[in-house]
Amino acid sequence: MATAIATTAALGSTASAVGQASAAPTLPAGGPGYSCGFYNGTEWTGAGQTGPAAVARIKEVQCLINLGAYTPSTGNSQLYVDGNYDQSTYRAVEWYQRCSHIGSSGQVDAATWYQLRNNPNC
Structure with a gap:
C-alpha cells in the first residue's frame, strides 16, 4: 500500500511506501533540476x-528515482527512502541508467546524478 508525499505542482504526484520518511521534492531556485533536500552534490x-x-546521498538517490518513471505502472515498486543502498536500490539505479541510456553500473556517478536531477522520467 502506498501513501502520497507532498510535491510541487511542477512535479505532480508521487507515492512512497507506508511509514517512510521522505522530503518533499522541489525545484531549486538557482536553476533546473529536482531535489529532495537530502543532498545536492555529485559524489559517487x-x-x-x-x-x-x-545515508544522505542514498536517500537523495532513492527519492529522485521515486519521482520519475520507476513506478508500479512500469512494473517497479517504489523504493523505501531509508538511506540503505540495498539490492532494491541497486536494481532501481541500474534500471534508471538503462532507461536514461547512460550505462548501467548500478552505482551513482556524476552522469547519473545529472540525469536524476534533470530528467527523472528518463
Missing part, C-alpha cells in the same frame, strides 16, 4: 557506503 554513491553523508 553506491553499495557498501556508510555514515551520515552516505
